[in-house]
Amino acid sequence: MKYSRDNETFTKVSPFVIKRFFSCYLKGDLKSVKKLRDGTVLIETADDLQSEKLLGIKMFSELPVTVEPHRTLSSSKGVVSHFDFLHLDAETISEEMASQGVTGCRKITSRRNGEIKITTSVILTFAMETLPSRVFIGYESVPVRPFIPSPMRCFQCQRFCHIAARCEGKVYCLRCGKDKHDGDKCAEEARCIRVFKMVLRFLDWTIRGDTSVGGKAPIDPPPPPRVSSQ
Ligand SMILES: [Zn+2]
Ligand SMILES: [Zn+2]
Incomplete structure (x- = not known):
């Protein structure tokens, strides 16, 4: 639920007022009601009847509001x-x-x-x-x-948790893991860049001692766990 006007938010609305409003409006208790940082209210209903009634709410404290199903939590x-x-x-x-x-x-x-x-x-x-x-x-x-989505991966530096548009790393070849070469077709043998880089850095560490990694074995953080989106 959010206020229809852009300049109104639920940030400063008293939780007691919110509770009173819903207990007058609906039969039975809601599963949960949370004010979110973006100034909207996330409501989890106990049954379809409550959801149907909630979708009909047009006003809250004499101000117009919009109630819509949550895009990801309700699907x-x-x-x-x-x-x-x-x-x-x-x-x-x-x-x-x-x-x-x-x-x-x-x-x-x-x-x-x-x-x-x-x-x-x-x-x-x-x-x-x-x-x-x-x-x-x-x-x-x-x-x-x-459906289990793949972890976010950057196609520039081939690391996880960010995208190429926000990458500050070097460009590596997606196929062989070496520095990016001309053209899209790579004739080198395909290999995992993360393992390849780890082996190179580990060899550097064992041969030359502590060079660039502060005395610790150079190990990349593992990719984030795969999370089911259901
Ligand atoms: Zn990157
Ligand atoms: Zn290549």
């Missing part, structure tokens, strides 16, 4: 594979499966020898917190696997 993502997905576009799949709670579809592609290929798998977004265990593709019941 889930799952991977579904089916041979027929090869011949159907994402929009058609999403439209045909809307009655099963599907609100979005993205095709999973794979890159082999520099060529991008469409796979039989898609990532479906469902308008529900709990991922369904199966969906129907026509008459066929197909399992849904939780």
Whole structure:
């Protein structure tokens, strides 16, 4: 829930007033109500009836407000594979499966020898917190696997947790891990850049002693754990 006018926020609104408002407006207790740093209020309802009533709220303390479902907390993502997905576009799949709670579809592609290929798998977004265990593709019941996004990786320095637009590192070749060379086609043997760099730095450390890493064995921080987005 947020105020409709840009200059109004919930930051200074008393939590007692918020509680009084909802207890008058709704039957039963809400699961949780939290004021967020951006000046909006995050409300977790106990059932669909409460959600429906909340979406109808237009005013709070005589000021216009907007209530909308949370974009990520109220949805889930799952991977579904089916041979027929090869011949159907994402929009058609999403439209045909809307009655099963599907609100979005993205095709999973794979890159082999520099060529991008469409796979039989898609990532479906469902308008529900709990991922369904199966969906129907026509008459066929197909399992849904939780979608686990890849960790954020920079395609400039090949490290994790930032993107190339915010990178202050050196540019390395994505394929061989050496300094970036001319052209996109790399003829070198493919290898993991993180392991390659670690071995180089470790050799430097053992041969020349403490040179650049403050006496500690040079070990990169591990990539962040993969988190399920359901
Ligand atoms: Zn980077
Ligand atoms: Zn290369």
